Amino acid sequence: MVSISKSDSSVEQRILDAAAACIVAYGIERTTVTEIARRARVSRPTIYRRWPDIRWVIAELLTVRITGVLEAVPAAGAGREDLVNRVVRIAERLRSDEVVMSVIFNAPTLAMVYITERLGTSQQLLVDTLADAIAAGQEHGSVRPGDPHQMGAMCLLITQSTIQSAQMVEKILDRDALNAELALALNGYLKP
Incomplete structure (x- = not known):
């Protein structure tokens, strides 16, 4: 159970790091869940399981x-x-x-x-x-x-x-x- 939590935390951190990189590279308006997922090396559903939309990802970031x-x-x-x-x-x-x-x-x-x-x-x-x-x-x-x-x-x-x-x-x-x-x-x- 602990390794799952660490894994989830690691995935979330990768997603947030990818979101930060997208925001710096493209700006907020052109940052998409698709690009965040690509940079974080996760699927879009992986992101949507954690946050309902891009605004929630950015708010969390x-x-x-x-x-x-x-x-x-x-x-x-x-x-x-x-x-x-x-x-x-x-x-x-x-x-x-x-x-x-x-x-x-x-x-x-x-x-x-x-x-x-x-x-x-x-x-x-x-x-x-x-x-x-x-x-x-x-x-x-x-x-x-x-x-x-x-x-x-x-x-x-x-x-x-x-x-x-x-x-x-x-x-x-x-x-x-x-x-x-x-x-x-x-x-x-x-x-x-």
Whole structure:
């Protein structure tokens, strides 16, 4: 039974890796289940047994990518400065992620669902992670009082906007300046 789970996990990872390669090579709109299956060396039904359609594959891929960045940038402490530094580092990594940025810039219809209509799985995970860090910062005394989930949602909005719009202002705010200004905005929002 364990080898089946490992096998399923390996197949799913191959499918997600193939989806990422297709998105980078062709863009979201031209990525198809057929091409993902070809690159992953699986059949189309293998993909459809796991996900109902291409949008679900892409949503899962984004969740895995964002969760991976979250895990790659662990919390360093309980204070506001540690929280802000972590958020800035996560934002910088996401701005450098070809797949995430391809979705934002090349699939506006898909991206707008998660920007204006509803929280995706990874966004909810980010809000929950931020809420936990904010609560720890409140106990530490370095974060102002308030509902941690509401504050986490606001931090997500500030950071998500920075990620989405960084390219638009890159002549004004280079990478270092953008990181510094995001840190100032988050520190100002969270400071007691």
